[in-house]
Amino acid sequence: MKIPVLLSLVALIHPWAIVQASPIHEQSEDQTVKSQAFTVPLTRDPRFKHNTLLQIQKIHRRYGVSRIGTLPIKDVHPDLEYYGTVSVGTPAQPINFNLDTKFMDNAIANGLVSKPVVSVFMPSIRQNGGVGGEYRFGEIDSSKYRGDLVYVPVTKKGYWQVAVQGIVVGGKDLGVSSQGIIDTGTTLILVSDAVANLVHQQIPGAIKHREYGWMVPCSIKKNLADKISFRMGGQLFDVAVADLAYEEMRKGGPNCFSGVQGGMSKLWILGDVFIKNNYCVFEQSERPRIGMAPLRY
Template structure:
């Protein structure tokens, strides 16, 4: 696989959001109230405890509906790290909260769910690197359900750090649901940057066929094969927070096998993927403050990417339209924190989806640049044709990833940002077109179940290297949704 690189903020950089302290490897990190800051510096985690009972989840908003696994998310103020993942076959990382444990009895881990990769790993008790000694480590001798698999696992990062080890088979628990005989990696060497930030492992939600370990079965594939979920979908909504303290969405949810009909309105607009190994779809137009930017192409839909990643020339063009925008070495594009540039709109399947001005600003202060913040639109470092629509986009839609039809659906978010939920199967899912990048765009009803819309073909493009600016943060036994840096 290609090497990915880890990106960290410049020394001395200051986050507007408070940072949690370090934690003892045997205790969970502190959970702080929402701060009201927006623009990407959010992290979300579930406070649910591991419960070995089948289909019994805990925590506010968790689903007990058979064949649907719903995981509530909550804000967590935590130190964050951004991992740029460069995969041979790029696809989306879905950052979403959940309760993760391995073994019998359960051993809890701070995890990141990453649909930008397919492998799953945690530190092993045999890992004695300085970083590992600060983390929870899996003790296979303490698990009565452990079985050795002994396939080699090696993941390299662009800064020279890496994890390596072997695979094992054991029980996995996610939001109270037990998955027997799930394969995962046990890292015996772990000097990764994410580990240095207190994140103990990764759960890959990508396609098993592109995993580093040959023959690996992902968690979603396991759920489907064992009929833990009926509909082959994962839906995600990310709560939004606004500049100035107006909290409109402290939380979020990831739902395996269903949707929450209270969190979106109207119809879903569906776009088939244009790469069989990636959640990459066609967008037809882009506009800023009503000005058509004359752009179209294919974009990777990545809920684990904090920013909107665009070709370098597009980034320059975009920022030329914003008074005061600057490009700073080793930081990227910055702009005045109080700037107002108008809505950024993407047209997908004939429907416009907007990124409001406040979501185009990341509240991350740059040393030496008072009153400046990070731009949520950044230039790709690797490919002139690369587009990634990350959390800055996805916070403004309700997203569904369909593993059967190989399509991504978007609906406009509702104004309900509390714990009320109606978790159910997605209406009319069987009406979606099938295909691997050659299906049709269209719309499907949201909460009302109506359908409609015209079909259009999607253009296939060659694979390109992807820089996935990963959002990662510390959380107790949880996936993490977080903002930039």
């Protein structure tokens, strides 16, 4: 049984391992690379089905440590490509993993974008059916937000991590603060269990399911007046309470999974529930920062 498994593993890894991350090509003196910006539209997949229950269960699950070890990293090519060597199987077979540099690192280094920014417009289904979302590389679309961008410095490189100075729900300051990550790859807003409790105490009808986390009445989708706000850079950035009714627990049922869940410790994550209310600009400069402003529809 071991042989087919190992062969399948090699078949999966081999094509990926030999790809050049940023191959160096010789250019003649008259060749130039022009800086520009480009846009990647976000198209909503009508076949996509949420699995919020599974996501919440993952948040609350804890995994033990199986093994702790080291992984040597070797520079094997004079460009930006690195490999880490590991051994898999019995007897051990060495495999090289490609630890690629990020796309924007290469784009900025090669002058392919006019500005070192990625801007994100991720509209909500509630507002306009989720139509017209986009990532912009190298430019900012001022028609997608209201007012001016407020820039908040990144507090720790490696993540788009900023200081969240407070949370206000329905006008009440909860008196909490933490470090937080603005993350397009996370669906919900994730905070500590204690903060999740404080947030939902301000939402009438909110209940905590012992297995599935926080629920809110689906009827709050009609509440367009109240906000949950996050203070960053001295400015409040709003999320409509209506957007906390993320998905029905049962079709046609009274309760919805909340867009705010606990399970985190010291580091919060402001995911798509936040970004669907606020235009975000990730500036990858010498002093990285994030610009934010309310979305304009």
